[in-house]
Amino acid sequence: MIRYFLLILLIWCFTISDVQSQHVAQLSEENKLTKATQEILVKLPHLSGESLQFSNFNNNVVVITFFASWCPPCRVELKHLDQLYRKHHTKGLKVIAINYFEDFDDFSNDQKLMKFLKKMQLEFPAIKGDEAISAKFGNITRIPSLFIFNRQGHLVFKSVTGGSSISMENLEGIITPLLVNNIPETNIKKQFDQLQSDYWDTPIPLQGTPPENFHLLAKGISVKDCANCHVDKFQEWSESLHSETMGNGVLGQYPHFDASSIAQCNTCHAPMSEQWQYLPQGNSWAENSKFDQSLLKEGLSCAACHLRNHQRNAPPLKEGKISLSAALHGAAVRSSYFEDSKFCAKCHQHQEGPQPGGKFVENTYQEWLQSPAFKKGQTCQSCHMPDRKHLWKGIHDKQMTLSGVSVSYTTNLENPKIGDVINTSLTIQNTETGHMFPTYTTPAIFVKTALLDINGRAIPGFYEEKIIQRRLNMSTYPWTEYFDTRIAPDESVTLKFDRKIPSNAKSLKLWIWVEPDHFYEGFYRSILKNSPNHRGYKQLSQALQTTLDRQYALFSKTIQIQ
Numbered sequence: 001m002i003r004y005f006l007l008i009l010l011i012w013c014f015t016i017s018d019v020q021s022q023h024v025a026q027l028s029e030e031n032k033l034t035k036a037t038q039e040i041l042v043k044l045p046h047l048s049g050e051s052l053q054f055s056n057f058n059n060n061v062v063v064i065t066f067f068a069s070w071c072p073p074c075r076v077e078l079k080h081l082d083q084l085y086r087k088h089h090t091k092g093l094k095v096i097a098i099n100y101f102e103d104f105d106d107f108s109n110d111q112k113l114m115k116f117l118k119k120m121q122l123e124f125p126a127i128k129g130d131e132a133i134s135a136k137f138g139n140i141t142r143i144p145s146l147f148i149f150n151r152q153g154h155l156v157f158k159s160v161t162g163g164s165s166i167s168m169e170n171l172e173g174i175i176t177p178l179l180v181n182n183i184p185e186t187n188i189k190k191q192f193d194q195l196q197s198d199y200w201d202t203p204i205p206l207q208g209t210p211p212e213n214f215h216l217l218a219k220g221i222s223v224k225d226c227a228n229c230h231v232d233k234f235q236e237w238s239e240s241l242h243s244e245t246m247g248n249g250v251l252g253q254y255p256h257f258d259a260s261s262i263a264q265c266n267t268c269h270a271p272m273s274e275q276w277q278y279l280p281q282g283n284s285w286a287e288n289s290k291f292d293q294s295l296l297k298e299g300l301s302c303a304a305c306h307l308r309n310h311q312r313n314a315p316p317l318k319e320g321k322i323s324l325s326a327a328l329h330g331a332a333v334r335s336s337y338f339e340d341s342k343f344c345a346k347c348h349q350h351q352e353g354p355q356p357g358g359k360f361v362e363n364t365y366q367e368w369l370q371s372p373a374f375k376k377g378q379t380c381q382s383c384h385m386p387d388r389k390h391l392w393k394g395i396h397d398k399q400m401t402l403s404g405v406s407v408s409y410t411t412n413l414e415n416p417k418i419g420d421v422i423n424t425s426l427t428i429q430n431t432e433t434g435h436m437f438p439t440y441t442t443p444a445i446f447v448k449t450a451l452l453d454i455n456g457r458a459i460p461g462f463y464e465e466k467i468i469q470r471r472l473n474m475s476t477y478p479w480t481e482y483f484d485t486r487i488a489p490d491e492s493v494t495l496k497f498d499r500k501i502p503s504n505a506k507s508l509k510l511w512i513w514v515e516p517d518h519f520y521e522g523f524y525r526s527i528l529k530n531s532p533n534h535r536g537y538k539q540l541s542q543a544l545q546t547t548l549d550r551q552y553a554l555f556s557k558t559i560q561i562q
Contacts, residue, residue, distance in 0.1 A: 033062060033153040037136045045128040047099060048117040052125040059151050060092045061178045066100045066129065066137070066145040069116035074144045077165035078120060084171060085124050091179045091370075092151070095124035098133060101143055150178050150358060176491075177357060177484050179370070199308070199337070200346040203266065203273040203280075206290055207303070210310050211330070218329035221274065221310075222295060226302040229325065236390040237302065245269040245299030248546070249520060252539030259285040268347035270296050271304050306332075315339050315388070341368060344380040356472050357481030364439045371489045373434030383434060395443045396516045398552050404433035405487075407555040409510050416508065417562040421500045424449060426510045428468070428555075429492035436486040437468070444469040444518035445554070449497040451505040451561075459505060466495045469518065501561060511556040517547035 038057050046052065056062065063081060067074035078097060085095045102113055117126055134140040137147060144165060148157040157174050159166055210219040217228045223243075227234035237243050246269055254262055259278040263285075266276055275296040278285040295301070306313050312329055315338035323332065337343055342365075349365030360366070368374055373382075383404075384392050393400040411424045426447055430437040438445065444467060451462035471482040487493055497510075515521065524544040527534055534540065 032155065033057060033149045037133075040133050040136060041096065041098075041127065044098070044130065044133060047114070047126040047128055048120075049097075049122045049125045052096060052127060056094045056096070056125070057153065060094045061151060061175060062149040062153075063093070063095045063175065064098065064137075064147045064149075065095070066098045066134075066140050066143050068099065068101045068143055069113050070102075071143050073165040075120075077144045077146065078122065080165065080168045080171055082120070082122055082124070083168065084175060088175065088179055089123075093175065093179055097122060097124065097126040098129040099126060100129040100134065100140055102128075148174060148178070156358060176488060177359065179488070196342050196346070199313075200271075202271045202346075203263075203276050204271050204304065204308065206273045207307060207310050214310070214330070215328040218325075221272075221301075221303040221307060223298050223301045223303075229328070230302070233302070233390050240390060240392045241394075241396060242300040242390075242392055243298070246275075246297050247299075247543065248539040249524070249543035251297075252534075252536030252543055255535035268300070270299055272301070313338070318388075339379065339381055341365060341380045344384075348380070354477075354479045356479045357470075357484055361472070361479070362440060364435050367435035367439060371434045373489070378434055380434075383432075395438050395514065396550055398514075398554060401514065401554060404431065405429060405437060405554075406431045407512060409557060411508075411559065414559075415562055416501055416559065418501055418503050418505065421498070422508060424497045424508070424510060425494050426497075426512070426555075427492050427494040428487070428512060430487040430489050433489060436470075436488060438486060441470045441472055442519045443514070443516045444471075446513040446515070447493060447495045448513060449495055449508070449510045451499060451501065452507045452509055453504050454506050456507075459502060462499055462502065462505070464495055464497050466493060468493055505561045507561055508559040509557070510559075512554040513551065514554050515547075515551045517550060521547045 038054060042052055042054060044052075063084075065074075065077060065081060067078060069075075081095050081097070085093060099113065129140075137145070140160075142160060145160040146158065146166065147155060150156050156178065207221055217225065219225075223234060223237065250265060250269055253265075257265075262278070263276065263280070270276070272295065273279060273288065274290050274292050275298075276288055277291045277296075279288045280286075310329070312325070312332035314332040314334055316334045316336060317323060325332065345365040348362060350360035350362045354361060368380065381388075384394065395401055406429045407427070408429075409424060409426045411422065413420055413422050416422045426449055428445070428447060447466045447468065449464045450458035453459050466485070468485050468487060470484040470486050473480045473482055485493070501508075521544065524540050524547065527540055528537065528544065531537075
């Protein structure tokens with residue numbers, strides 16, 4: 001009789017109606033965690049865990065699940081959510097469990113429910129649901145039913161499966177990006193003050209004629225002119241990627257771009273009016289008589305950051321330092337703005353445009369705002385311009401990458417032999433990077449483990465790999481996100497390998513391979529393959545080779561097979 005009754009319960013869970021589990025693309029008012037809904041939730045009877053308050057909803061990622069103590073899939077889902085809550089609650093994750101359909105035949109005993117909750121030891125609020133709250137969620141007809149809201153209170157995912165739970169991996173894959181990357185409720189544009197708007201109004205207005213009292217060495221606006229006095233900064237800039245923002249990869253595309261498309265690239269890659277062949281004029285474009293091809297090739301130059309109408313702008317002088325440049329080009333206007341991450345945000349944070357996966361394509365400033373680095377007062381300049389060096393090292397530099405992550409591995413066998421079963425794990429953790437690792441959509445990191453044959457090739461079936469990357473589908477508009485497996489600050493990715501060693505294995509290799517320009521490698525290959533008559537073919541060929549030359553092994557460990 002008991003078996004028959006449990007079977008009825010399971011059938012009831014599965015068959016009340018069709019399975020529904022989906023990402024919610026259209027964010028309408030009907031799909032918002034409204035104030036009215038919050039008021040009902042807060043007033044419902046408290047069962048266990050922390051008390052539910054209105055503060056639970058303020059700029060937090062909110063997960064709401066409907067459950068019953070007699071429902072096996074509900075128990076599994078609650079365990080998953082409890083693990084996630086304990087792991088991420090400090091980052092703004094809130095979970096609310098609503099008890100519903102508890103009164104089912106002989107399961108109506110409240111003591112059984114409280115015993116169940118005591119055993120679960122949930123840290124998040126558990127409350128008693130009713131028909132009013134059920135109506136707010138589309139009338140719950142099956143359990144478990146789960147709803148995930150982003151920081152703006154928009155419903156971004158729902159699962160009303162009835163009879164099955166969502167895996168821990170899938171839950172974390174949905175929730176983690178919302179915690180780290182989601183745009184705050186106030187539009188990000190509001191975070192940029194008037195100084196930001198004025199200083200980075202692009203194209204940067206023409207410098208005009210230099211003042212007559214300027215020394216001859218200070219009248220030019222090329223990096224070579226600045227190098228007359230600032231030799232060390234010129235050398236640092238020359239070694240940086242800022243000096244290559246107008247390299248072959250960009251210039252090779254320009255022959256097939258119109259003025260508007262070129263302007264979009266120039267906004268960050270070459271922001272000075274003197275670098276623009278065409279300037280905006282109303283709704284069209286006009287030939288720029290001050291256009292300088294040599295300045296265009298300098299890309300993000302000294303003048304782009306430090307010069308406005310020939311006025312020098314710079315950070316406050318270091319303690320004990322004096323400026324001797326006033327006699328050459330007048331005293332510089334000094335501002336702490338140059339030491340603020342907002343200074344970098346013009347190019348490293350999109351403020352408009354597509355938001356695949358709920359976040360801007362270039363989202364580094366926002367990632368930093370959500371990171372421990374922000375809370376510690378560490379700015380972009382702290383890591384990328386230490387001691388004010390103009391090197392801006394990042395993912396392209398192996399030592400810089402190693403300073404931001406830690407790599408470790410374990411193995412059950414130090415001297416493995418043919419026929420042994422070997423178990424290894426390779427872990428990379430984002431320990432010091434003040435944003436997602438890696439930031440942006442261009443790089444890709446490959447965590448790999450393989451058994452190799454005598455020729456050093458991976459033996460088929462004896463290879464494992466994880467890709468760390470944010471990959472987008474740009475073939476249609478609006479763009480969508482294939483996946484985002486990047487590592488949030490203080491989080492890690494582990495690759496496990498478990499195999500019986502075959503007779504043709506000569507070594508086991510664990511390695512982490514970094515491709516800083518992975519996206520562009522594929523992009524250049526596609527153009528070169530499909531457009532052999534492209535007018536920038538030679539430049540793009542050179543750009544492709546550059547992307548390949550910049551790949552490197554971040555970590556490598558080889559264990560010989562005895």
